[in-house]
Amino acid sequence: MATQAEIDTQSEEAAFREEVKQFLAENFPPELKGKSNALASVEGPTNENDAQAKWRKAMGSRGWGTPTWPKEYGGGGLSRKQARILNEEMAKVGAFNPIGGMGVMMFGPTLLEYGSEEQKKEHIPPICRGEIRWCQGYSEPNAGSDLANLQTMAEDKGDHYLVNGQKTWTSGGQWADKCFCLVRTDRSDKHKGISFLLIDMDTPGVEVRPIQMISGMSPFCETFFTDVKVPKENLVGEEGQGWTIGKRLLQHERTNLSGGGAMARLMGASMSDIAKKHLEVGEDGELADKVMRDRIADFEIRWNSFLLTARRATEESKAAGGVSDIASVLKKLGTKLGQERAEMLIEIMGYQALGWEGEGFSDAELAGTRGWLFGKATTIYGGSTEIQNNIIAKRVLGMLDHQ
Amino acid sequence: MAVLTEEQEMLRDMARDWASNESPVTEFRKVRASGDPKAYDEGAYGKMADMGWTGVIVPEEHGGSDFGWLSAGLVVEELGKTLTASPLVATTVAASAIILGGSDEQKAKYLPRLASGEMVATLAVDEGPRHAPETIETSVSGGKLSGTKAFVHEAHGADLFVVAAKDGLYLVEKGEGVSLSTRKMTDQRSHAEVTFEGAGADKLEGGGDGLLEDVLDRARILTAAEMLGMAQAVFDTTLDYLKQRVQFNQVLATFQALQHRMADLFGDLAMMRSAVEGGLQALDSGFGVARAASIAKAEANRVLHTMSREGIQLHGGIGMTDEYDVGFYLKRARILENAWGSTSYLRDRFARIGGY
Ligand SMILES: Cc1cc2nc3c(=O)[nH]c(=O)nc-3n(C[C@H](O)[C@H](O)[C@H](O)COP(=O)(O)OP(=O)(O)OC[C@H]3O[C@@H](n4cnc5c(N)ncnc54)[C@H](O)[C@@H]3O)c2cc1C
Numbered sequence: 166m167a168t169q170a171e172i173d174t175q176s177e178e179a180a181f182r183e184e185v186k187q188f189l190a191e192n193f194p195p196e197l198k199g200k201s202n203a204l205a206s207v208e209g210p211t212n213e214n215d216a217q218a219k220w221r222k223a224m225g226s227r228g229w230g231t232p233t234w235p236k237e238y239g240g241g242g243l244s245r246k247q248a249r250i251l252n253e254e255m256a257k258v259g260a261f262n263p264i265g266g267m268g269v270m271m272f273g274p275t276l277l278e279y280g281s282e283e284q285k286k287e288h289i290p291p292i293c294r295g296e297i298r299w300c301q302g303y304s305e306p307n308a309g310s311d312l313a314n315l316q317t318m319a320e321d322k323g324d325h326y327l328v329n330g331q332k333t334w335t336s337g338g339q340w341a342d343k344c345f346c347l348v349r350t351d352r353s354d355k356h357k358g359i360s361f362l363l364i365d366m367d368t369p370g371v372e373v374r375p376i377q378m379i380s381g382m383s384p385f386c387e388t389f390f391t392d393v394k395v396p397k398e399n400l401v402g403e404e405g406q407g408w409t410i411g412k413r414l415l416q417h418e419r420t421n422l423s424g425g426g427a428m429a430r431l432m433g434a435s436m437s438d439i440a441k442k443h444l445e446v447g448e449d450g451e452l453a454d455k456v457m458r459d460r461i462a463d464f465e466i467r468w469n470s471f472l473l474t475a476r477r478a479t480e481e482s483k484a485a486g487g488v489s490d491i492a493s494v495l496k497k498l499g500t501k502l503g504q505e506r507a508e509m510l511i512e513i514m515g516y517q518a519l520g521w522e523g524e525g526f527s528d529a530e531l532a533g534t535r536g537w538l539f540g541k542a543t544t545i546y547g548g549s550t551e552i553q554n555n556i557i558a559k560r561v562l563g564m565l566d567h568q
Numbered sequence: 569m570a571v572l573t574e575e576q577e578m579l580r581d582m583a584r585d586w587a588s589n590e591s592p593v594t595e596f597r598k599v600r601a602s603g604d605p606k607a608y609d610e611g612a613y614g615k616m617a618d619m620g621w622t623g624v625i626v627p628e629e630h631g632g633s634d635f636g637w638l639s640a641g642l643v644v645e646e647l648g649k650t651l652t653a654s655p656l657v658a659t660t661v662a663a664s665a666i667i668l669g670g671s672d673e674q675k676a677k678y679l680p681r682l683a684s685g686e687m688v689a690t691l692a693v694d695e696g697p698r699h700a701p702e703t704i705e706t707s708v709s710g711g712k713l714s715g716t717k718a719f720v721h722e723a724h725g726a727d728l729f730v731v732a733a734k735d736g737l738y739l740v741e742k743g744e745g746v747s748l749s750t751r752k753m754t755d756q757r758s759h760a761e762v763t764f765e766g767a768g769a770d771k772l773e774g775g776g777d778g779l780l781e782d783v784l785d786r787a788r789i790l791t792a793a794e795m796l797g798m799a800q801a802v803f804d805t806t807l808d809y810l811k812q813r814v815q816f817n818q819v820l821a822t823f824q825a826l827q828h829r830m831a832d833l834f835g836d837l838a839m840m841r842s843a844v845e846g847g848l849q850a851l852d853s854g855f856g857v858a859r860a861a862s863i864a865k866a867e868a869n870r871v872l873h874t875m876s877r878e879g880i881q882l883h884g885g886i887g888m889t890d891e892y893d894v895g896f897y898l899k900r901a902r903i904l905e906n907a908w909g910s911t912s913y914l915r916d917r918f919a920r921i922g923g924y
Contacts, residue, residue: 435922437919437922437923437924438924440924441924446924450923450924451919451920451924452919452924458919458924459912459915459916459919461919461924462915462916462918462919462922463866463915465918465922466843466862466863466866466867466914466915466918467839467867467870469843469846469863470839470840470842470843470846470863470867471839471842473839473842473843473845473846473863474838474839474841474842476842477569477570477841477842477845480570480571481569481571484571491838494834494835494838497831497835498835498838498839551828553831554827554828554831554832555824555827555828555831557830557831557834557835558824558827558828558830558831559827561834562807562827562830562831562834563811564807564810564811564821564822564826564827564830565821565822
């Protein structure tokens with residue numbers, strides 16, 4: 166027998182499910198069914214059609230694109246359980262979340278934790294509505310893995326900071342409205358001299374130059390700051406607290422880059438299904454190439470173990486109530502497996518997986534080529550695999566630097 | 569580590585305390601030195617039984633606690649860490665065969681004795697040096713079983729054998745028609761070739777056509793849990809060692825080349841743990857067991873293989889000595905890798921289950 170409290174929650178849940186169903190019936194444009202969220206990606210310009218715009222506005226006005234964020238700042242204010250119901254119902258009708266990008270993945274959660282009341286009121290609602298695109302101004306030519314070596318200077322000029330310097334690999338910089346930046350406010354201390362600053366990309370003195378990547382896409386930029394005036398109220402946290410805030414943001418980034426669910430969607434069909442389409446199948450229904458079959462099984466076993474690990478990490482961190490260091494382990498494992506998969510698909514599909522453009526290749530095949538090349542970035546950005554190894558060794562395993 | 573219930577945590581802690589205090593590797597050394605072919609300490613097994621470990625998967629009505637497979641795995645993992653020599657895995661797997669396929673009478677006759685630790689049992693399947701349940705020759709006529717099982721774990725202590733014959737699984741008690749020929753193997757545990765010559769056999773009629781595979785899956789998963797404990801122990805000892813050992817005026821743990829290898833092993837260990845716990849959870853839920861078992865044992869094989877090799881390498885010369893424990897894990901690792909399916913066997917099985 167369920168208790169009265171349980172019955173109440175059950176009926177609340179049922180009511181919420183009804184509400185979601187109705188909302189989707191009224192607002193989700195059927196022509197978008199099964200499409201993915203191109204808008205949230207940093208890899209392309211905004212070229213929304215009417216249906217996409219309508220869908221983004223509908224979800225944004227409810228805060229349901231950021232379902233568990235507080236309602237007072239424009240989030241959905243939903244419980245985890247409700248967020249899951251929302252996801253389930255969206256999946257049933259083939260709807261995607263039209264709100265995303267770095268604002269949702271990384272900046273929003275960090276600002277909610279470290280920002281002032283005014284900053285949250287100003288910046289979080291437009292993220293929830295999907296109106297503002299954020300980019301990440303961390304890396305510099307001489308500050309990649311050694312991020313704390315950054316040199317972009319923000320000089321205190323009383324009512325504003327004067328920013329000079331150069332960022333690089335700024336993903337989506339050319340399409341972004343704003344940039345969350347790590348800048349140097351003090352040259353005398355490597356880590357404590359760093360501050361977390363928000364910069365409007367249309368401020369005079371900000372210049373972006375897109376760089377073409379091996380995949381043919383140009384989603385990332387060199388960003389130059391020349392005497393850029395940034396109001397003081399755009400400093401997040403205290404001056405000198407930037408390293409702490411910046412690292413927390415990176416934890417969110419890693420968690421997002423490695424989440425099993427996201428990876429699973431990325432992967433699409435199982436490798437064995439693809440192989441059965443492209444390779445010879447014997448009378449027994451098994452792949453005729455036994456070496457390939459063995460390698461596919463090896464991959465799929467490890468891939469399943471990874472998914473189980475991602476699930477286990479989620480359950481554990483929920484039970485323990487916090488972000489866990491396992492984020493580094495997941496990022497390292499998931500990105501490696503993703504790359505391995507892309508390389509194996511080339512072996513399975515042969516030349517058909519190496520098309521660049523034009524006739525003779527399906528859209529999916531061409532996307533596969535680009536995905537394979539772009540995928541090489543996954544073990545570099547968000548802290549390279551080597552840096553994750555350092556984090557695991559030092560922070561998780563306690564293999565410290567002894568002098 | 570899977571999120572555990574309070575009951576499971578208590579069980580795990582109890583097993584951990586007992587293993588580290590009462591059954592460290594020095595106990596295994598004593599067993600080895602004694603030369604007893606049974607290769608386990610009966611007193612210690614009696615204590616395990618007193619703590620209820622022998623009945624974890626046995627239904628309450630037959631004297632067990634029915635805590636389930638995840639719980640059984642937790643205990644076995646802890647014992648794996650200290651290489652505790654006991655027939656616990658073998659007996660648990662044999663008991664599962666009776667639970668799945670036994671008649672009420674068979675259950676009532678054997679399960680209480682297995683659960684209480686009074687009786688030890690083991691599974692006898694393979695007839696050659698490689699796992700090949702599809703090529704069994706052992707047969708039964710007129711209730712008499714004949715055949716030879718090549719490598720049977722824990723054979724010397726077993727009072728009861730669950731034997732795979734051409735037409736199904738049979739219970740054979742130690743005694744007339746059953747003879748053992750010892751196979752001394754690298755792990756110095758009990759292994760024997762067991763010859764059955766017209767031994768009295770009682771068929772497990774229940775459980776359907778898939779009974780043997782279902783029992784083997786249980787064997788695979790529980791063995792993988794032991795391997796998980798071993799891998800964890802090798803990892804932990806190696807990490808400790810690297811934090812102590814000084815070369816070039818520096819503690820070895822400060823060398824990045826070694827840090828990255830440990831980080832790689834740590835990632836592998838995380839995958840192995842997820843795969844093994846996934847297998848145990850599949851058994852408890854009764855869903856997707858064959859696939860989960862293939863994943864669990866294949867990952868256990870892969871990771872323990874690497875871990876046991878790296879463990880020795882990272883210890884340097886001291887890792888080659890019998891005085892140091894790490895080599896014991898390597899020797900036991902290869903035995904368990906061969907048990908119930910090598911890596912390639914399990915990949916093949918995983919692919920077949922996946923239809924390719
Ligand atoms: C597609 C893509 C998008 C990106 N988007 C952004 C963005 O939006 N904003 C942003 O700020 N940055 C972005 N980055 C930058 C990214 O964070 C850096 O590329 C990354 O931190 C690595 O720095 P680096 O390129 O300078 O390489 P380096 O630091 O020069 O590293 C070169 C190699 O040396 C290894 N290495 C470095 N230090 C160590 C060490 N201590 N021990 C062992 N090995 C080491 C690295 O792992 C790597 O293999 C992006 C990068 C890519 C590829």
